[in-house]
Structures are given as C-alpha cells and as structure tokens.
Amino acid sequence: xxxxxxxxxxxxxxxxxxxxxxxxxxxxxxxxxxxxxxxxxxxxxxxxxxxxxxxxxxxxxxxxxxxxxxxxxxxxxxxxxxxxxxxxxxxxxxxxxxxxxxxxxxxxxxxxxxxxxxxxxxxxxxxxxxxxxxxxxxxxxxxxxxxxxxxxxxxxxxxxxxxxxxxxxxxxxxxxxxxxxxxxxxxxxxxxxxxxxxxxxxxxxxxxxxxxxxxxxxxxxxxxxxxxxxxxxxxxxxxxxxxxxxxxxxxxxxxxxxxxxxxxxxxxxxxxxxxxxxxxxxxxxxxxxxxxxxxxxxxxxxxxxxxxxxxxxxxxxxxxxxxxxxxxxxxxxxxxxxxxxxxxxxxxxxxxxxxxxxxxxxxxxxxxxxxxxxxxxxxxxxxxxxxxxxxxxxxxxxxxxxxxxxxxxxxxxxxxxxxxxxxxxxxxxxxxxxxxxxxxxxxxxxxxxxxxxxxxxxxxxxxxxxxxxxxxxxxxxxxxxxxxxxxxxxxxxxxxxxxxxxxxxxxxxxxxxxxxxxxxxxxxxxxxxxxxxxxxxxxxxxxxxxxxxxxxxxxxxxxxxxxxxxxxxxxxxxxxxxxxxxxxxxxxxxxxxxxxxxxxxxxxxxxxxxxxxxxxxxxxxxxxxxxxxxxxxxxxxxxxxxxxxxxxxxxxxxxxxxxxxxxxxxxxxxxxxxxxxxxxxxxxxxxxxxxxxxxxxxxxxxxxxxxxxxxxxxxxxxxxxxxxxxxxxxxxxxxxxxxxxxxxxxxxxxxxxxxx
Numbered sequence: 001x002x003x004x005x006x007x008x009x010x011x012x013x014x015x016x017x018x019x020x021x022x023x024x025x026x027x028x029x030x031x032x033x034x035x036x037x038x039x040x041x042x043x044x045x046x047x048x049x050x051x052x053x054x055x056x057x058x059x060x061x062x063x064x065x066x067x068x069x070x071x072x073x074x075x076x077x078x079x080x081x082x083x084x085x086x087x088x089x090x091x092x093x094x095x096x097x098x099x100x101x102x103x104x105x106x107x108x109x110x111x112x113x114x115x116x117x118x119x120x121x122x123x124x125x126x127x128x129x130x131x132x133x134x135x136x137x138x139x140x141x142x143x144x145x146x147x148x149x150x151x152x153x154x155x156x157x158x159x160x161x162x163x164x165x166x167x168x169x170x171x172x173x174x175x176x177x178x179x180x181x182x183x184x185x186x187x188x189x190x191x192x193x194x195x196x197x198x199x200x201x202x203x204x205x206x207x208x209x210x211x212x213x214x215x216x217x218x219x220x221x222x223x224x225x226x227x228x229x230x231x232x233x234x235x236x237x238x239x240x241x242x243x244x245x246x247x248x249x250x251x252x253x254x255x256x257x258x259x260x261x262x263x264x265x266x267x268x269x270x271x272x273x274x275x276x277x278x279x280x281x282x283x284x285x286x287x288x289x290x291x292x293x294x295x296x297x298x299x300x301x302x303x304x305x306x307x308x309x310x311x312x313x314x315x316x317x318x319x320x321x322x323x324x325x326x327x328x329x330x331x332x333x334x335x336x337x338x339x340x341x342x343x344x345x346x347x348x349x350x351x352x353x354x355x356x357x358x359x360x361x362x363x364x365x366x367x368x369x370x371x372x373x374x375x376x377x378x379x380x381x382x383x384x385x386x387x388x389x390x391x392x393x394x395x396x397x398x399x400x401x402x403x404x405x406x407x408x409x410x411x412x413x414x415x416x417x418x419x420x421x422x423x424x425x426x427x428x429x430x431x432x433x434x435x436x437x438x439x440x441x442x443x444x445x446x447x448x449x450x451x452x453x454x455x456x457x458x459x460x461x462x463x464x465x466x467x468x469x470x471x472x473x474x475x476x477x478x479x480x481x482x483x484x485x486x487x488x489x490x491x492x493x494x495x496x497x498x499x500x501x502x503x504x505x506x507x508x509x510x511x512x513x514x515x516x517x518x519x520x521x522x523x524x525x526x527x528x529x530x531x532x533x534x535x536x537x538x539x540x541x542x543x544x545x546x547x548x549x550x551x552x553x554x555x556x557x558x559x560x561x562x563x564x565x566x567x568x569x570x571x572x573x574x575x576x577x578x579x580x581x582x583x584x585x586x587x588x589x590x591x592x593x594x595x596x597x598x599x600x601x602x603x604x605x606x607x608x609x610x611x612x613x614x615x616x617x618x619x620x621x622x623x624x625x626x627x628x629x630x631x632x633x634x635x636x637x638x639x640x641x642x643x644x645x646x647x648x649x650x651x652x653x654x655x656x657x658x659x660x661x662x663x664x665x666x667x668x669x670x671x672x673x674x675x676x677x678x679x680x681x682x683x684x685x686x687x688x689x690x691x692x693x694x695x696x697x698x699x700x701x702x703x704x705x706x707x708x709x710x711x712x713x714x715x716x717x718x719x720x721x722x723x724x725x726x727x728x729x730x731x732x733x734x735x736x737x738x739x740x741x742x743x744x745x746x747x748x749x750x751x752x753x754x755x756x
Contacts, residue, residue, distance in 0.1 A: 056305030056596055057188075060276055062314040063437070063591075069276040071284075073302040075265055076185040078175045078596075081167035083199045087206035088186070090244040092170065095210050095235045097127040098242055101166055105129065105157035125153075131173045132156035174198075179209060180216045182265055193221065195261040203245070204253050207235040221258055229258055272317050274443025274453045275589070279308065283590065291602065305596030311437035311589050315713060316669075320428055320440035323702035328445050329403045331675070331698075332424055334689060346422035346682045348656075357681075364679050368417045392417075401449040420449070421678055427454030427568040428699060430671035433576035436585030436606035438569075439669065440703075452678075459551055459565040460674055463652030463692065464523045465661045466562035468624060469544050469574065471520050471528075473535045475616050475729075476543075481517035481623050482733035490529040492557040494537075499557050501525045515733050517623050521631025523651065525561060532560035546611045547574035548584055562652060571663060572672040578624070578648070579665050579720070582617035584609045614723040621720050622731050624648035624665060632693050633662065641701040645708075645717040651697060657683045657690025662697040664704065667716045673699045 057072030070077070081089075093100050105128045125133075132153045160169060179189035186209065190198045194205050201209070211231035212219045221228040233254045239245035267277065280301065288299050299306065339345055347361040369375055369392055378388045392414040399406050400416060401423070411419070423445060430440035443453035452458060474483070487510055491500040503510065503525050510526075519527035532540065537555040544553055551566040553559060569587065577584040586607040593602045612620075625648045627633040632651040636643045645666070652661030658680035663672040675695040677683055684690030707715050 055303040058301045058306040060308045066314040071301045074184040075182045075188045077187040079187045081171040085201040087203040091206045091210040094238040094242040105161040128157040129153045134176045195263045208232040211235045268448040273447035275441035307594040309592045313439045316440045319706040327698045426675045428673045429572045433579035436587045438589040456569040459567045460659045461654040462566045463562040463654040465652035470560045480730040484513040485527045487514045521626035576670045577611045578620045581614040582612040621648045646719040651692040653691040660692040660695025664700040
C-alpha cells in the first residue's frame with residue numbers, strides 16, 4: 001500500500017510540476033492568441049506591414065547629382081541593405097541582437113534571461129521587436145499598457161519576419177532610428193556626423209552610431225563626447241566577443257577620438273539656401289496645389305520623399321557663394337571706413353541740402369520694425385501697437401551677424417534693426433544660355449540672418465544695364481556698331497513734357513561724333529537718348545517683353561537709362577538671348593520631380609522665343625565686348641583678374657550710387673550681379689566707390705576666375721561662335737577721327753553713369 005500510495009503521490013507531484021512549468025508558456029500562448037485577434041488593441045493590417053508609414057525627406061538634387069538640400073518633418077532618406085558598411089551590420093548584430101539571423105522575431109533565450117535577471121542584462125528585445133515598436137506602437141502610460149504593448153510587439157515582430165528578409169528588417173530599423181540633431185535614419189546620421197555615406201562608414205564610425213541606439217539622448221556625441229566615446233568602445237568590445245573584431249585591432253582603435261565631421265542640415269544652412277527657399281515657398285507650393293495625387297490628396301514635401309532634380313550645379317553654386325563672400329566682406333569694410341563715421345550711418349543724405357534725412361531714416365526703420373518676425377508674433381499674440389513699439393526699446397540678449405562670425409551681444413531690437421541695415425546686400429544669378437538652365441543662385445550675403453532674396457524676389461533700378469535693350473532696337477533696324485552719333489544733349493518731348501538727360505562721361509568728349517559701340521562701352525547717356533528718340537519707349541518695352549522681362553515697364557523715355565525696377569534673375573535671362581544666337585529660353589531651375597519610388601511625376605522644358613536673328617545677336621555681343629575692352633568694364637583686364645578671354649558685358653549704376661550692377665556674358669554662362677543697400681537711402685556717397693564696376697563687377701570676376709580654373713567644369717574661355725551665314729553688318733570700325741588718332745584709346749573710364 002505504501003508503495004502504491006507513494007506512486008500516486010509522485011504522479012500527483014509530477015502532474016503539478018508540469019502544470020507549473022507549462023502554465024507560463026500556455027499563458028503566454030493564450031495571450032499571444034488573444035492579441036493576434038486584437039483583444040489588447042488593434043494590430044496593423046497586412047497592407048500596413050507591407051507599407052509601413054515612414055516620413056521621408058524630399059531631396060533637392062543638383063544637376064551634377066549632389067543632394068544640396070532637404071525638406072522634412074523628419075530628416076530621413078531611406079537606403080537599402082546593400083548600401084550599408086559591413087562594419088555597421090556586424091556592430092549592430094553584436095550589440096543589439098546576437099542571434100538576429102537565427103530567431104523568428106522573438107529571441108526566447110534572451111527573453112528568459114531578461115525575466116530571470118529582471119532586465120539587468122538587457123530587455124531581451126530583438127531588432128525586429130525594436131522595429132515593431134518604432135513603426136506601430138504608441139508610448140504606454142501604465143504598467144498594464146506596457147505589458148499590452150510588449151505582447152503586440154511580439155505579434156508584429158513575428159509577422160514582420162514573415163513579410164521581410166533579415167536584410168530588409170535591418171534596413172528598415174536603421175532607416176527609422178532617430179540619431180538626434182536632425183539625423184533621422186542612417187543616411188542622414190552618416191552625413192551629419194561624419195560627412196560620409198552609410199557604405200563608407202569605417203569601423204569606429206559605425207560603432208559610435210550603433211552605440212547611440214541604446215539611448216541616443218545619453219550617447220549624444222555633440223553633448224556628451226566622453227560618454228559616447230566610452231559607449232563606442234563598448235560596442236567594439238562586443239564585436240570582439242562575437243568574433244567580428246580581433247582584440248589587437250580593438251586595442252589599436254579604442255584610443256582614437258570620435259573623429260566627428262559635423263555637417264548640420266537645416267533650411268538655414270548648406271549651399272543654395274536662397275534658391276531652396278524660393279523652390280519650397282514658391283515653386284513647390286504652387287506645383288503641389290496644381291498636381292494632386294491619384295486619390296485626390298496633396299503631396300506633402302515634408303513627408304512624401306519626393307526627389308526634385310534641379311538645374312543648379314553644386315560646383316558653380318559654391319564658386320558663386322565664395323565669390324560673393326570674398327567681395328562683400330571687403331566691400332563692407334570699405335563702406336564702413338568711408339561712411340561709418342557719419343552720424344546717420346548707414347543712412348545717407350541723398351541730395352545736398354536735404355533736411356529730411358532723420359525723417360526718412362525713422363520711416364525706414366519703422367517699416368522694417370513692422371515687417372519683422374518679432375512684430376508679427378506679438379501682433380498674432382494680441383499685443384497692442386503701443387506695447388509692441390515699447391518692446392523694441394527693451395535691451396535683450398541676441399546673437400547677431402558679422403563678417404567675422406556671429407557673436408552674442410545685448411541691444412534693443414530697434415538698434416538691431418539699424419545694425420543690420422548697415423550691411424550691403426547682393427543678388428547673383430548664372431544661367432546657361434543654350435538651355436535656360438539656372439546654374440547658380442545667390443540671394444544675399446547670409447540666409448540665416450538676411451532671408452530676403454535679392455536674386456529672384458527683390459527688384460531694383462537697373463541703370464545702364466538696360467541700355468543694350470535700347471541699342472538692340474537700332475541693330476535690328478540695320479544700324480552698324482560703327483554708326484556715328486553726335487555726343488550732344490538730346491531733348492525728347494513726351495506726354496507734354498521735355499526730358500533732357502545729362503552725361504557723366506568726361507566733358508571733353510561732348511560735342512564729338514562717337515560710334516554707338518563706343519557710346520555703349522562708355523555708357524554715354526546722350527547717345528542712348530538719341531536712339532530712344534528714334535524708336536520710342538513703346539518699342540523698347542516690346543523688345544524687353546520678348547526678352548522675358550515681366551516687371552512693370554512704363555513706356556517713358558527715361559527707361560532708356562534704366563529707371564525700371566527689375567530682378568537680377570530677369571536681367572540675366574534677357575542677356576542670355578544675345579549669347580544664344582538671338583533666341584530667348586525661359587529660365588528654369590527644375591527639370592523633373594519624382595516620387596519616392598522613382599516614378600516621374602513632372603518634367604519641365606523651357607519655352608523658347610526668337611527675339612532677333614543670329615547675325616543681330618552676334619553684333620550685339622561684339623558691341624558688348626567693347627565694354628570690357630575699353631569701356632566701363634575694363635577693370636576685368638587688369639589685376640586681380642587679368643582676363644584675356646572674350647567677355648561681353650555691361651555695368652550699371654543708378655542715381656546717387658544706390659545700385660551697382662554688372663552683367664557678364666561668355667559662350668557658356670551668362671551671369672549678373674546687383675549690389676546695394678536694403679534701401680536706396682543706404683549707399684556710397686563717393687561715386688568712385690559706388691559705381692557698378694566697383695560694387696558688382698568684382699563678384700562676377702571672382703566667380704569666373706574660380707569657374708575657369710576648375711578643371712572639372714570645362715567652361716569655355718573661347719570666343720563666341722560666328723553666324724553660319726556671312727555677316728553683312730560692319731563690325732571693324734575705323735578710328736574715330738580723320739587723323740587716325742582715337743581720343744578714347746588711352747582713356748580708362750572711372751566714372752559710371754547716373755540716371756537723371
């Protein structure tokens with residue numbers, strides 16, 4: 001009986017033993033079974049697993065294949081597994097999921113270890129579970145919700161393993177992870193922290209990024225460099241433990257610094273900032289409105305991962321920005337040295353005896369105040385105008401721009417407005433004339449601090465850069481560059497008024513006969529007015545429109561001297577027709593738009609219009625070459641440029657030196673530049689320093705010097721192509737006087753034209 005009773009008791013204990021052992025597994029199975037039917041909350045549908053939501057940045061791509069900017073809510077660009085460095089893969093497996101390639105979403109061995117050790121040796125989550133958490137889980141607020149979430153993660157993880165390969169899961173994980181500092185996903189992280197790509201990460205770089213996966217806030221290399229360095233070495237030691245790295249190699253690498261090459265990516269930094277902002281706020285905004293998706297919804301440039309292929313050449317863009325930086329820094333120093341001691345600086349009396357400078361200055365500053373971001377935010381918040389005005393007189397700490405670098409200071413917002421007004425601004429555009437492709441675009445001196453675009457948005461008086469449009473009227477009517485006009489005052493009667501412009505060229509040449517080529521080169525107002533009188537302002541407006549100028553053009557005789565306000569963008573576009581054999585190409589800066597999968601959504605082709613025949617366009621180039629041979633642009637032939645290549649161009653200066661211009665033409669590039677103050681009341685008093693040949697021309701010269709010495713660009717230094725047919729218009733002008741002595745040969749123009 002005793003043996004039989006013992007056997008019964010043993011079986012009973014054995015039964016309870018197995019019940020106790022199996023119950024947790026049965027319980028877990030039951031939980032998983034119930035979770036799979038949504039008892040603990042809705043699970044993603046199959047289609048969601050196949051297309052997990054991922055905010056992807058829209059990329060702005062240059063014509064030479066460089067990503068020059070992004071628009072994003074999360075700075076993410078997805079890359080595939082085959083674009084990962086092998087060090088990255090090994091480090092991730094060794095540190096985060098050693099049995100990644102053998103489990104099916106849940107590592108039960110690691111899970112048991114985590115339960116027994118109460119999480120001291122890690123949480124037991126696989127890479128797949130971590131991905132499930134990033135893709136589909138909300139942040140839990142209670143222990144019960146955390147348990148429910150963990151169960152759902154298990155279900156999702158197993159489903160992900162069925163839908164994707166291990167390589168795809170790893171790619172999704174690394175593309176989704178937020179590495180902080182606007183680095184969402186491994187592509188952005190590699191670029192921002194090391195200025196490289198995921199496939200080029202070396203071992204220590206890969207180890208640092210993988211180390212951040214444990215806690216990116218704690219292991220932030222910009223804030224906790226030593227902590228991050230220690231974590232990197234822990235990752236490399238894990239690679240040693242799992243056979244991915246030798247101990248000897250580890251010992252040689254652990255002493256190396258992080259080696260950061262921090263490249264912040266934001267809308268305010270990088271190249272082509274003004275261009276990118278115009279692209280975002282003007283072009284893409286309109287395109288999105290006019291081109292809905294197939295389901296009727298609108299594209300989101302911050303989440304849909306579009307690819308915008310532009311005409312901007314990153315190399316030309318960098319050369320343009322560097323040229324602007326070099327010249328504008330030097331010009332600002334000169335401006336402050338010559339004008340800075342004046343009580344009203346940077347505002348200048350516009351005429352002798354002008355008593356209203358204080359009133360004008362106050363009005364200008366008040367207008368700037370009411371356009372400021374501070375004013376806009378306070379108005380939106382409901383502050384009264386009196387309170388807003390008072391707030392601009394309260395000192396505050398701020399970081400302000402200087403050409404030596406940003407610095408911290410204390411000043412009132414009102415004083416900061418006046419401080420920023422002192423900086424001269426610029427706009428620069430470079431276009432390929434044969435295609436109309438915009439190759440470089442600089443809208444100002446620093447986008448972070450001065451966000452108004454002086455290239456495409458801001459229009460200013462163009463001065464004598466408008467004169468070639470007037471001269472083209474004469475050339476199209478069969479005039480020759482050698483046609484002589486008396487250099488005498490001309491009065492034009494228009495709208496019951498008489499208008500007589502004045503010359504700014506030396507008086508000793510007044511009254512003499514002058515070829516129109518010489519007159520254009522020296523920017524002689526008398527001769528320009530004579531041509532205007534022959535053809536009328538309506539004809540000038542008509543040809544300007546055909547050259548793509550859409551700005552307001554009042555048909556008054558004074559437009560011949562450049563009174564209209566026109567953008568740099570439109571002026572460069574107009575000049576491009578001369579270099580393109582008389583055909584104007586509508587300037588474009590986007591060639592196509594693709595979705596995240598590479599499907600072409602839109603393509604853009606420039607419109608064309610023949611403005612003049614090939615011969616007339618070539619004659620205009622010959623006329624404009626005179627500007628740099630013996631006219632107001634002759635400075636390009638001396639130091640520091642010493643150019644010998646054929647260059648056509650035109651300078652321009654407006655009343656009281658408020659605006660300085662230069663337009664330069666070569667066979668492959670037409671580029672133009674404007675320089676001046678934010679307001680016309682800010683300018684050089686001395687015309688010697690304030691004319692276009694001193695303010696704007698050097699930027700063009702610096703730009704082309706960089707372009708021509710860049711072996712990768714292969715921009716032509718040759719002459720313009722002659723027409724295929726014989727030229728019938730006389731180009732080789734005889735000497736200006738009967739005795740064969742040209743009185744202009746030894747003259748180096750130092751005075752630019754004014755508008756009257």
